[in-house]
Amino acid sequence: xxxxxxxxxxxxxxxEKLKTAILIGSINNQEILTETMLSEALETSRTPIREAVAxxxxxxxxxxxxxxxxxxxxxxxxxxxxxxxxxxAIESEGLKKLASTVTKEQIVELLEIxxxxxxxxxxxxxxxxxxxxxxxxxxxxxxxxxxxxxxxLQDMYNLTRLIGHHALMKDGRMREVLKExxxxxxxxxxxxxxxxxxxxxxxxxxxxxxxKTVKTN
Numbered sequence: 001x002x003x004x005x006x007x008x009x010x011x012x013x014x015x016e017k018l019k020t021a022i023l024i025g026s027i028n029n030q031e032i033l034t035e036t037m038l039s040e041a042l043e044t045s046r047t048p049i050r051e052a053v054a055x056x057x058x059x060x061x062x063x064x065x066x067x068x069x070x071x072x073x074x075x076x077x078x079x080x081x082x083x084x085x086x087x088x089a090i091e092s093e094g095l096k097k098l099a100s101t102v103t104k105e106q107i108v109e110l111l112e113i114x115x116x117x118x119x120x121x122x123x124x125x126x127x128x129x130x131x132x133x134x135x136x137x138x139x140x141x142x143x144x145x146x147x148x149x150x151x152x153l154q155d156m157y158n159l160t161r162l163i164g165h166h167a168l169m170k171d172g173r174m175r176e177v178l179k180e181x182x183x184x185x186x187x188x189x190x191x192x193x194x195x196x197x198x199x200x201x202x203x204x205x206x207x208x209x210x211x212k213t214v215k216t217n
Contacts, residue, residue, distance in 0.1 A: 010044055010045075011048035011051045011052055013048075014042060014048045015051075015055055017042065018038070019056060023061075023127060023161055023162065025165060025169075029072040030071065032071055033071060034068075035053065035069075057070065060159060061162070073159075079159070083163065084208040086152070086156065087156070087160070088204050088205070090146075091141070091153070092197035093146070093197070094140050094146045095140060095187075095197045096193035096196070097145070097146060098196075099191050100191060102143065102191070109139065110140070110181075111182075113136045116132050117181070126165060129168070130164045138150060141153060163208075167207045167211050170210050177203075180199065184200055
């Protein structure tokens with residue numbers, strides 16, 4: 001028996017198209033978006049547009065401008081610093097906890113995620129690559145049973161994705177990330193939590209510095 005394939009609703013299709021466009025930088029963050037404009041561009045009615053935009057606004061990817069429309073959320077330099085600071089503290093702590101309890105099965109799962117990232121890189125699928133990147137970081141906290149820290153990271157998910165996509169604008173960064181992830185896994189394999197934590201801090205610091213230098217929308 002084959003699983004039932006559910007057809008996506010128009011709202012779901014619109015949501016995915018808009019979210020992808022936002023995350024890969026196809027929509028300029030200075031551009032004012034309106035329901036009418038999006039309805040015409042996507043050749044659909046305004047109802048699914050309105051519903052999709054409402055969801056993206058709740059997720060923090062769009063900002064409502066009264067009587068004008070919406071624009072893509074712009075992350076300030078101060079906010080970038082805060083996000084990286086929080087992630088560095090949260091994820092390094094998770095790695096220190098995990099290093100003493102990590103299992104072979106967990107190592108294999110982390111390596112599979114990195115392997116799938118490599119496939120996405122070869123296919124030039126940046127959206128999928130970033131999704132797997134977030135899964136890698138989230139999985140570390142879940143393996144370490146750091147549920148509250150995991151939830152905090154999840155709350156920053158979309159803002160982190162915006163930063164991640166901007167970082168990938170640097171040539172060769174996708175391959176560098178894979179190398180950095182593998183080094184973190186290697187430290188976990190030998191139960192060196194301090195080394196894994198330090199590598200994570202360096203990994204996130206590199207991302208922050210790249211985002212500051214790469215020209216974005």
